[in-house]
Amino acid sequence: MAQTSLLLRLNCREYKNWMKAGYCLQILQSRLQGFIDSEMKTFHRHLTANISRAGGPQRQRCQCRAKGKQFHPNCPVCMKLKELILLHHNNRNGEIHWGNCDPSLWPTQYWEVAKVYLPRGHTNSKGPQQCDAAAILNLINSCDHFNVSNISKVREVIKCRNDLMHSSDMKVSSSWLSSFGQKLQELISELGHVPNLKKESDQIKKVLSSDWSVKDLSLHEVDGFGAEPDGGENVYIGNSSLDGLSLNELEIQLVNQLLEEIYLEKEENGALSEEDQDAVIKMKTFLTENKDLLSVFQEDLEKLEHLLN
């Protein structure tokens, strides 16, 4: 029975479309992380160049702290850095999540400066390696250091990523996927200066055009390339479009992202909107109906239950 529901799920076209799009964003994210790391270090050096000289290397950490969308600096270094950070912020009159960072670490830690340009919920972020595609694209969108000539190409992909995360039944149509593929390619062209990113263009095309059909788990075949269920559970695609990841591992990663999004929503707003409640109910049903996933997400199922009470 478990195998039948697994087969049905993995062969649902719209569900696979959802997974393919999520996987393409992961490819993008893995190529952008190194770039973000070196660019934000450069940006930090640029911002702190004068500050370090004025404060000297022995300067003690200040007591300034930020909370939520507020930050009122109490020392001259934070005042100056806040001013510079805002100067480079593309949304300086809108919402800025100062609470993501610890300003007392601005002079010495580049990532604490970068975190001001990230969306909410990144207080514990230690570096770009912990950032998903959404965080990275929002950083590029918010910080003018990146100097992207057509920023709408970045925003279009952010919008698609939000569509994916708010698709509570985890399904997208083939026409949505095809338009998403087009937007990804346009973004890659826009970010043509990022080392090795262009190479990913072919990999993304390969993922989007693969069938990923699972015919029979006992036949060990996906896309005709010898998929092997591992212990009757893990389904691998042998043609390397998934780069060694099994389909099951991928869906677990993506469902986790969706759950994190739901938890963050609750944490930020204290309560769930009607739309979010609907998403929680659909997620609960999905996990309950798919026994193989239920064993992985048992704790989450209980957490979701609490969210509704």
Ligand SMILES: [Zn+2]
């Ligand atoms: Zn300070």
